Amino acid sequence: MSRQLEFDIFRYNPQDKGSVPHMQTFVLDETENMTLFIALNRLREEQDPGLIFDFCCRAGICGACAMVVNGKPRLACQTKTVDLPSQITLLPLPVYQLIGDLSVDTGSWFREMYQTTESWIHTNKTFDPTALEERMENEVAEQIYELERCIECGCCVAACGTARLRDDFLGAAALNRVARFVVDPRDQRTDRDYFEVIGNDEGIFGCMGLLGCEDVCPKGLPLQNQLGFLRRKMGITAIKEIFRK
């Protein structure tokens, strides 16, 4: 006999004047290899077409479907129901603006982050279509890629105590983004340039180092190392800054 799953799902549609935030219970028979992607779609198609949630790739690669599952931020599409008790509570990620039910606006948050961190290669070289590409050691390329694997799901920010307390805190994803450019030899920014962006309490010095972020990152990014790396680097830059004055 298959299990009966009981879903307690957060409901609130800001666009509906009559809507008030509440929890709603749904019941569903579990099937083999069921993921939360399958379960939520079945709930929407069979029980309540008004249910709002996000999925895109449904394969754990795009970051669209992050939500709080039984207390922990994670990707719903790669969460199997067999790994959960029959009682499942689903909440939207905190920190981000709510769009409705389980859907939050990570898009605006991350766009703002690109502008703050100037998330692009800063170089004064121009591209020459007739020349060979500039060489790079494969090891360096792999190191950059390792940090670029972030899928912007927002789990790390949702799990971060500092980000929940202050909404100007950049968060692990943004700091990791900066680290990605720090290790890239193509980017000509100096430590002082980076210091201006993250050398403050909204940035690296606001991080308490408790690492809720790394524990929940579905891509297993080395956030702890990166935060430590930046803290040391920015600490040194801070001291240099004091002596410059």
Add this chain to the structure above:
Amino acid sequence: MQTYYSDLLVIGAGLAGERVAVEAAQEGFDVTCLSIVPARRSHSSAAQGGMQAALGNCAKGEGDNVDVHFGDTVRGSDWGCDQEVARLFADAAPIEMRRLAHWGVPWNRVVPGKSFYFKGGEKFEKEEKEEKRGLITARSFGGTAKWRTCYTSDGTGHAVMCTMDNRCAELGIDVFDRKEAISLIHDGDKCTGAVVRCLRTGELEVFLSKATAICTGGFGRIYKATTNAVICDGGGHIIAHDTGVVPIGNPEAIQFHPTGIVPTDILVTEGCRGDGGTLLDVNEERFMNIYEPEKAELASRDVVSRWMTHHMREGKGVKSAYGEHLWLDIRHLGDKHISTKLREVDEICHHFLNVDPRKQLIPVRPTQHYTMAGVRTNKDGAVYGLKGLFSAGEAACWDMHGFNRLGGNSLAETVVAGGIIGVKIVEFLKGYETDFKTALVADAVKKQQDRIENLRSGANGKENVYKVREEMQDALMEGCFVFRNDAGLKKCIDTLQGTLEKARNVGLVSDGLGANHELAAALKIEGQVKLGLCIAKAALERTESRGSHNREDYTARDDQNWLNRTLAYWREGADMPELQYEEATPHYEIPPGDRGYGGGTIIEADKAEIEAKTIKK
């Protein structure tokens, strides 16, 4: 009503859309991009394998050049492609990969020295040269003569997408997410923007522009089993087709991949079979060696998909709650191989199936994977029928893929075509003036408001959109999948005509307020069924087998009659598409011949005709 103006409106912010946007913005034009999801979640980021460009840097790529790449592309297309376009593509690809490196893509690079690689489960040695150290390297992919596929570890699409989106941010391009275009604004002659539904608030908005580009990716989601993201649902094709003057090119050209996992149809790489994995049936017996004694599991995508389907039809499939499937067995490859060379497969098995591929079998079945079909454009990316409308990427039928797309050629197409078509759009914008007629805009908006109102109130009927969608998906899986035949296609068309009627009578169950998904599905269901009918009708008419289009009752490739491209129009008020045909290519660099794989007979075209159209070098 919120109204936005720009020189160029790009609908779709995947790789193709953003590449087009970058080109125009660099020239100083004001560009707006729209996307259903944040740009980086676009399906482009799901591509892991890589993108083809003849750089010839790595040892196994030595001697590669743009001519060899061109040849592979033409043969891959089964001579269905436009050779002028394939040439533009192959020539520009290396430059475009280098440009991406300049913008920040961390391509894997050549590491000098000896190393091993596997082919068909066997171990070989190669040696990379010192003089090539640090240049962009490449890996092997099906259907290519040389190792030509540039990559970044197992996340090429993701890495390139990040870089492209960063470039957009740098250039200050407005990339709006959670905005879905639901109709074009046009007067039957030229296009001046789109009506858009905001997926945050549910409000309608107007985006006016001098030029508009449709870069909305594929439409795999009209099939039940597909590797595509849930947003690959044909929205862009539908709004173009809906104008009545824009044709869908080669709708019957849909690619299927042998190994989507069951139930979620996530792709597991061809590498599993490449490295020696086998396919098993319900009795856990091999079968590919019976059908294809020589190549067995290593035959091309289409061939393997065909035999798998055949075998399941013979009653050898495994029954499951999600339909029938077969097994992929990689147990014998061993722990070391699986946890290093097939890491991504290992993770997929673990995350989505609770299966340890070292000890257990992987449930797989053939799955829709790519749409060569698309909004028909000329070689400049200009869409047939409407001035000011362009298209690029998987959404377009530009047409370098013909009837079969080679692995690694579509991701490359997004940026190469995006660059080429971007330049053409810039040329178009320079010196182009247009006027925005307020009555036309108001009309277009009113039409959408009425549709939404009718869906909400159930004025058209009470059909459930999800049920209608399922009926369409089932019909296509039955009649327009890997195998096609006269009876099956006729039955499919019959069913879909009934489905079309139902699609026109959909009414919402929910209130449709805000970011409501049921409304989004309802707004495109009629257009989706029409796309389905285009596929079925075009497939019925095409009485031959070419590339992925396979007719059990017409197994030969018929160059005498079918060396052409289907154009499917949907005229206003019609219940069936109108099919027209055009020559596949304006000229030949490589006259039609044998592909060198996949077998099959060829009914040859008139020699003199081909001769007359062949370029002499």
